Amino acid sequence: EVRLLESGGGLVQPGGSLRLSCAASGFTFSSYAMRWVRQAPGKGLEWVSTVFSTGSSTNYADSVKGRFTISRDNSKNTLYLQMNSLTEEDTAVYYCAKGSYYDSTDYWGQGTLVTVSS
Amino acid sequence: DIQMTQSPSSLSASVGDRVTITCRASQSISSYLNWYQQKPGRAPNLLIYAASSLQSGVPSRFSGSGSGTDFTLTISSLQPEDSATYYCQQSYSTPYTFGQGTKLEIK
Numbered sequence: 153e154v155r156l157l158e159s160g161g162g163l164v165q166p167g168g169s170l171r172l173s174c175a176a177s178g179f180t181f182s183s184y185a186m187r188w189v190r191q192a193p194g195k196g197l198e199w200v201s202t203v204f205s206t207g208s209s210t211n212y213a214d215s216v217k218g219r220f221t222i223s224r225d226n227s228k229n230t231l232y233l234q235m236n237s238l239t240e241e242d243t244a245v246y247y248c249a250k251g252s253y254y255d256s257t258d259y260w261g262q263g264t265l266v267t268v269s270s
Numbered sequence: 271d272i273q274m275t276q277s278p279s280s281l282s283a284s285v286g287d288r289v290t291i292t293c294r295a296s297q298s299i300s301s302y303l304n305w306y307q308q309k310p311g312r313a314p315n316l317l318i319y320a321a322s323s324l325q326s327g328v329p330s331r332f333s334g335s336g337s338g339t340d341f342t343l344t345i346s347s348l349q350p351e352d353s354a355t356y357y358c359q360q361s362y363s364t365p366y367t368f369g370q371g372t373k374l375e376i377k
Contacts (some may be wrong), residue, residue: 183336199367254361263313
C-alpha cells in the first residue's frame with residue numbers, strides 16, 4: 153500500500169522558514185518523480201514543485217521560485233520542501249504527491265497545514 | 271503559462287443523471303490532461319489520466335475524452351458519493367496548472 157506522510161507544518165511568522173518532510177512507503181521511491189501541491193484555505197489546487205526520480209532535475213511555480221527548494225533522499229525514501237521568506241500568501245495545506253503516467257499524480261498524502269501569520 | 275478553464279463552476283444534479291464537466295486549455299496540451307476528485311477535508315483523488323485513461327480502482331461510470339484544447343469528464347450515472355469538487359490539470363508543461371474546480375452537488 154502506498155503511503156505518503158507529511159510533517160513539518162505549523163505556524164510561522166512572515167519572513168520565516170519551514171521545512172516540510174514526506175516519508176514515502178509502499179513503492180520504489182527512487183523510480184518516481186515526486187511533487188508538492190498546495191491548497192490555500194477555501195481555494196483550488198496549486199502545483200508548487202516537482203523533483204525527478206534521481207533528484208537531478210527540479211521545477212518550481214513562479215510564485216515560489218527562489219524561495220522554496222525541493223529535494224529528496226532516495227536512501228531514506230523521503231521528500232523535502234525547504235520554504236524560506238514565507239509570506240501570508242503561502243498559507244495553505246501542502247500535499248506531498250507521487251508522479252505517475254503522463255505526469256499525473258496518483259497518490260497524495262493527507263496534507264500538512266502551513267500558516268504564515270504574525 | 272497554460273491556463274485551464276473549467277465549466278461550469280458548480281452544478282446540481284440528481285442521482286442517476288449523466289453529468290458532464292468541461293475543461294479548456296489556453297493552448298494545445300495533446301492528451302496531457304488529468305482529472306481529480308476532491309471531497310471536503312480530503313486529499314485529491316486521481317480519476318482520469320492522459321485525457322481518457324481510467325485510474326485503477328475508479329468506478330467505470332467515470333470517463334474522460336478530448337485532446338488538444340477541449341476535454342470532458344463524464345459521470346454516466348451520478349451516485350450520492352460523487353458529491354465533490356472536480357479539478358482538471360494539464361501536465362504538458364510546467365507550471366502544471368489546474369482548473370478552478372467544479373463543485374458538484376447532489377439534489
